[in-house]
Amino acid sequence: MRLKEDLNPTLLLLFRLVVWFYTVVTFLPYQLYTWASVSVGDVCGSEEERAKKAKARSVLGCPEGPYRAVGATKRLVTSLHPGVDTLDKMFEYAATRFPDRDCLGTREVISEEDEQQNNGKVFKKVVLGEYCWRSYHEVFAAASQLGSGLASLGQQPKHNIAIFCETRAEWIIAAQACFMYNFPLATLYSTLGGPAIAHGLNETQVTHIITSRELLETRLKAILIEVPRLQHIIVLDDTPTSWPGYPRGISVHNMAAVQKLGARPENAAQQREQPLPSDIAVIMYTSGSTGIPKGVMISHSNIMAGIAGMAERIPNLCEEDTYIGYLPLAHVLELSAELVCISHGCRIGYSSPQTLADQSTKIKKGSKGDTSVLQPTLMAAVPEIMDRIYKNVMTKVEEMNCLQRTLFTLAYNYKLEQFTKGHSTPLCDRLVFRKVRSLLGGRTRVLLSGGAPLSAATQRFMNVCFCCPVGQGYGLTETCGAGTISELWDYSTGRVGGPLVCCEIKLKDWVEGGYRSTDEPHPRGEILVGGPNVTMGYYKVEAKNQEDFFVDENGQRWFRTGDIGEFHQDGCLKIIDRKKDLVKLQAGEYVSLGKVEAMLKNCPLVDNICAYANSDETYVIGFVVPNQKHLLALADQYGIQGSWEELCNTEAVEELVLKVLTEAALAAQLERFEIPRKICLSPEPWTPETGLVTDAFKLKRKELKTHYQEDIERMYGGK
Incomplete structure (x- = not known):
């Protein structure tokens, strides 16, 4: 994701001259440093070259798998150290x-x-x-x-x-x-x-x-x-x-x-x-x-x-x-x-989400948040938190004066260009992105994202501005959180990497949803995870165990995830749908609610969104927690006055937000039938304390439906 360049030609020329001079002066030292610091087995090269590097392969050569990590032994890994098994x-x-x-x-x-x-x-x-x-x-x-x-x-x-x-x-x-x-x-x-x-x-x-x-x-x-x-x-x-x-x-x-x-x-x-x-x-x-x-x-x-x-x-x-x-x-x-x-x-x-950074809600102004004091090198985060960081930084960029904003945009796009070629940018990192990186303490070398899909825009932003790789992972409680994690040298977006060395993954046809392992160019289907990390089942819920878990002819335990994935040629998995999030509209079109939400959460006007569809209806609706700063600016632009609660409950504001969302959805290439036709704005954010999202900030669809039942009936014309 490049940032929009609306720049003064003189500044642009000056910046490129500085970059050219710096590149010439540092070329030889950089090459020597890179040669000395890359250990055996490290993967270098451009993004295109890295994409060709195999991460996993189908053991039997079948498109449905099972897929295993390249380099994995004949037996799946069961422990870190010999004899340390508990x-x-x-x-x-x-x-x-x-x-x-x-x-x-x-x-x-x-x-x-x-x-x-x-x-x-x-x-x-x-x-x-x-x-x-x-x-x-x-x-x-x-x-x-x-x-x-x-x-x-x-x-x-x-x-x-x-x-x-x-x-x-x-x-x-x-x-x-x-x-x-x-x-x-x-x-x-x-x-x-x-x-x-x-x-x-x-x-x-x-x-x-x-x-x-x-x-x-x-x-x-x-x-x-x-x-x-x-x-x-x-x-x-x-x-x-x-x-x-x-x-x-x-x-x-x-x-x-x-x-x-x-x-x-x-x-x-x-x-x-x-x-x-x-x-x-x-x-x-x-x-x-x-x-x-x-x-x-x-x-x-x-x-x-x-x-x-x-x-x-x-x-x-x-x-x-x-x-x-x-x-x-x-x-x-x-x-x-x-x-x-x-x-x-x-x-x-x-730490806690309320004390994590200097700007966190519980930290007194002028005192330090936990990341500033601890300066961690490793950090796990759910996409909701990364999306917040991304939007907060981009809001601050918009508030910069013209010169500062121009330099940031130039540096961002220059680093993104070098990034895809496999080159580092120490000058940009030191002069431009050091302040952004300090939001997480300044020493973070690995960010691990899990719990939900991470948007491509946020992942690129974190890679560029925080100067460290973001490893996107996929796993469930039923698989001990283990399934896949992307290689840290693989900067591609929207994918979750290849299987870990402790498990293997198969794709099972889901005919009703239109996903088959014979699909071209990529095999698709329901993701099945097998291996020693697959758990013993649900406590005292035998019927659900029979439905979700099974043991194959080799005695290996498997879990049916309910998620739909596709395997790319290099062995990387991409999550493309979820069976439970798929709703069939009255006219027969299938809508992936998770896909709609993931696309629209990139809109600066949206802090959170829940898409909803009734199978008896012909269109999708949505509940939106708007970004306060952007919504107030939008209302002010059209001369609409009122308190925060009044604005969120004003029909004219709903229509303005819906127009912005529709434009964002079309830009993200959503189908017309996937775009919410009506929305309801929520003045209160959804937190785990409200009971509308989980502790990992996943939507609780059942609770959200109950909470907004009257609005659902209103948006569907009283039905």
Whole structure:
């Protein structure tokens, strides 16, 4: 994606002269540096040359596959190190190898205060200090004591225990304690509502739960009467030390008190039951985007295979790396990413979406966000967060004066041109993009995107402005988050790479949707993932297990994803559709709602969008969370006055936004029947707290339909 060049010819000539002079002066040193720094096996060359490099191949030579990574051994990879086949062994290996290195870090809270906004709302703002670190040895000891303490409180091996908590260092410590003592860990999103929490706790029949003080008081306390088996609540915060007012039969303990109990000689000396690779490590409850959350049973061997596959795609991963953890640890992407880091001795600094950057909502103006202080080298992100960064930076570019905007545009397009040729641009990186790169701390060398498709515009922007590769991945909870990750030297957009070394992928014809493995030029079909990372199935949902999982004639386990993909000639997979997102209109046309949303989210006027279609109707409609700055500018351009809520509920504004969206849809080459004909504007953003999106910011279509039912009827003429 090139930026529009509306430039002064003199400036353009001057810029190109500077670039030419710089290129001539640095040509020889650059060539020598490149030759010296490229190790054996690294892939160089232009984008066209990189695209020809095979990433995967069909093992049987059939268009439907199965496809495996090029260079993969005859057997799929199952672990990182010989003999390290369970998560407790993996952590013990790391603690033995890196005992004194920093492991988990948390920022000190210096002050908190309430700040009133112009609209009357009050936001809590914080000033945070430096990161306080615990070494691998300290974390291992803390986990061991906590596990021993839980056993002393009656928690039995192979009996489920729940964790309902925000992402923080204590989450990982608690998880490692459970892995050590073979307590299957049921994970629940911290944003789940009361009925979903009660469902998960009752289905897994837990007697012990690990949570935070805030969630205990705001969420869990209200539903305790609905969870009769619960006996012990372990709170990860140190205060208070006593917990009055809880139902009879329920004891509340501080984490520190449970660790002290576990450290007693008579308890510490107890023999623990070590897990087998086939034992359940995690029962991971999904975010419930399509109804009641389902618990996915994940064994130790499943996770070990998944993280081994992921680690192979991150070059030079080592103890010098720093990872920033802020996505929900109850999500398979974040848990897998952190376990990959721990297995290699990296340090993990914790954050949250509200404190991530200097401009984040909870950071007091003038103080530093977490990325500025931590300066991570590794980071995982969902497309929603990357899209926000892209739009925020582009808004700032629009606000620049003419000279600044011209230089930025020239530098962007010049780097993009060099980028496709396989050349680096150290001058542009240093003089133009350093400030943009500093938004993520300035040292990020790998960005991993997962959870949903990443738009081509955002991916190109992140590659150019943040001066690091963006690895797009594909995986599901049912496959331990592992499926594919693009090679970091492959800068092509819209694709998710080839299969990881721990799994293989097949395409199954979906005749109803018109996708077949015999399609030209690329074979297409439903994506099936097979390998040791494919999980044990859904907890207590046997009918769904029969539908979604199967074992082939070789004893390998497979999962039917419901996603539609196509394989390109170089072995890269592209996600092109989803069975559940496909709606057949009254006239017989199939509309991919996900495709429509992905195209229209690139429009600067859109912060979020949900496309909707009723099969009894002839057209698509949409719900849109508009970008406040762009919408106010649009309204002002046409002389429309009113508050934010009034503007969003004004028919004239809806028509203006619809016109802009239609133009964007046509530019993106959507078919006429795919373009929303009517829209509804939402003044309130969709966050996990509203219940309209998951913690990974995926749309909850069922909840959105219920929330906007009256608007749906209005847009479909009262039907």
